[in-house]
Amino acid sequence: MTVNPFSSELPEDYDKTMKEFGISPITPALRKRLPDHHFIRRGIIFGHRDLDKILDARDKKKPFAIMTGIKPSGVYHLGNKLVIDQLVYFQNMGAKVYFAVADVETYHVSGQSLEESEKTAVDNVADLLALGLKEDNYYYRQSTELDVLLLGHLYSKNVTYNMLKAIYGEHPMGHYDAALIQVGDILYPQMKKFGGPKPVIVPVGLDQDPHMRLTRDIAAKQGLIPPSSTYNKMMRSLSGNAKMSKSEPKGIITLNDDEKSARKKIMSCLTGGRATIEEQKKLGGQPEICVNYEMFMYLFEPSDAKLKERFDACKKGALLCGQCKGECADRLVAFLKDHQEKKKKMLPKAKKILGL
Ligand code: SF4
Structure with missing residues (x-):
């Protein structure tokens, strides 16, 4: 079974996917350690990998981070807000936020030029700030963050074509390239210039889990801490047919x-x-x-x-x-x-x- 992170389909069976890929549910014991939020109470965040490591770091007052990237393929919509609200939730818990404007992925997956992404990125980052993210978090564009591009490139030595095919299924090479840059994004907060290895959490929908599995595998080989993740249910488009995504423009409500x-x-x-x-x-x-x-x-x-x-x-x-x-x-x-x-x-x- 493969999950396609490059499409806007909704996962068919959440329970089956969780079991197959070893994603843990949010247990009552874990819930007690989390600050109250309707995402937790209503099961909108329903699963995790190693969330306890993040909470341990918080309790011991050790540094921890949250990382995500969003494609600048258009104006943000309510589905994006769901992810951004989670960044704010962990930021308020003490996490430093690392945010990638995923313009290289947008180029590979949506064919949008880097120049076009530049314009959208300003609007997108203004949304992040208006929704409560602090200015002193770390924001960057993939295409200009050479260290991230280099990491993705160097870590590819741990990856074979068969491994990518097993995790993602058959895709154009550009998609695999974007996936490796995402590995660079996710492991970036653990680089020496940011204080070295630390627990990092990535909030994702179940469809993005292939990126987490690939990154965790590579992190272990690189002597880094495999990233933690939370899994949230995905908001549906207005038609109810797919997840809310810019690929169905009539199905989204944008923040503009x-x-x-x-x-x-x-x-x-x-x-x-x-x-x-x-x-x-x-x-x-x-x-x-x-x-x-x-x-x-x-x-x-x-x-x-x-x-x-x-x-x-x-x-x-x-x-x-x-x-x-x-x-x-x-x-x-x-x-x-x-x-x-x-x-x-x-x-x-x-x-x-x-x-x-
Ligand atoms: S919109 Fe209609 S179906 Fe939906 S919750 Fe309201 S009353 Fe019920």
Whole structure:
């Protein structure tokens, strides 16, 4: 079985993939050691590798880090926010954040030029700052961070074509090249210039696990600490057919959307509503398959009790989709307005951070 990290498909079976690749669930004992967050309470972060090593470092007041990269292939959307919120969560726990603008991967996978990525990167980094990441974290572009490119290149001596094929399946060479640069990204915080080996956690969706397996294998051979990881459920696109991704532009809500567009998108998303109002009142809705409900669960309903009330009202047919989507749209618009105000102020800082 292989998982394709270069596509926007949703994993078919979370449990099977976890078992097959040795990903551990978040146990009640581990949950007690984690700061409270709805991502943990609601099982949005559902699995991990070596998360306990991160918590041990925190408890012993030793340095630890969180690392991720996002492709600058477009304006960030709500699915990206889910990852960024996790960076903020670990930052607030004491982690230093390392962030790669994955422009080389974007070139290989999406065919976007480095110049084009440069423009998007400024907008993206302004989002990171507006969402709560500190300016003194370490942000870089893959294409200009020569040490990362060199690491990916040097570590390739531990990798054979058969190994890549077994982990990723058959892909163009550029995808494998991007995967090796990601190995460089993930192990970068353990370099001497950043204080040497330390526990590093990488928040990923299950589809990105191949990168973790490859990197852990190489880290062990290089005398570095194999990186830890958390696994989060992925937000679905508005159509509910795939993960929210820039490859389905009509299925995303971006952090730059204006009120009109955001409302329109919410009103057209997949719900678990019935064909007619009468039927819904009689049979109740299906929040389990509803993208609108997912928005509340992932992002826009901080209270577990109120989320449950919404679920129950939907099941009983006491809540109808028009009203429910309107309420979601109100919260989304309030978030976007506030975020865009903050982001405007962060654009000059983002330029400076990226040296542009
Ligand atoms: S009432 Fe709300 S939660 Fe229920 S199916 Fe409709 S939109 Fe989804």
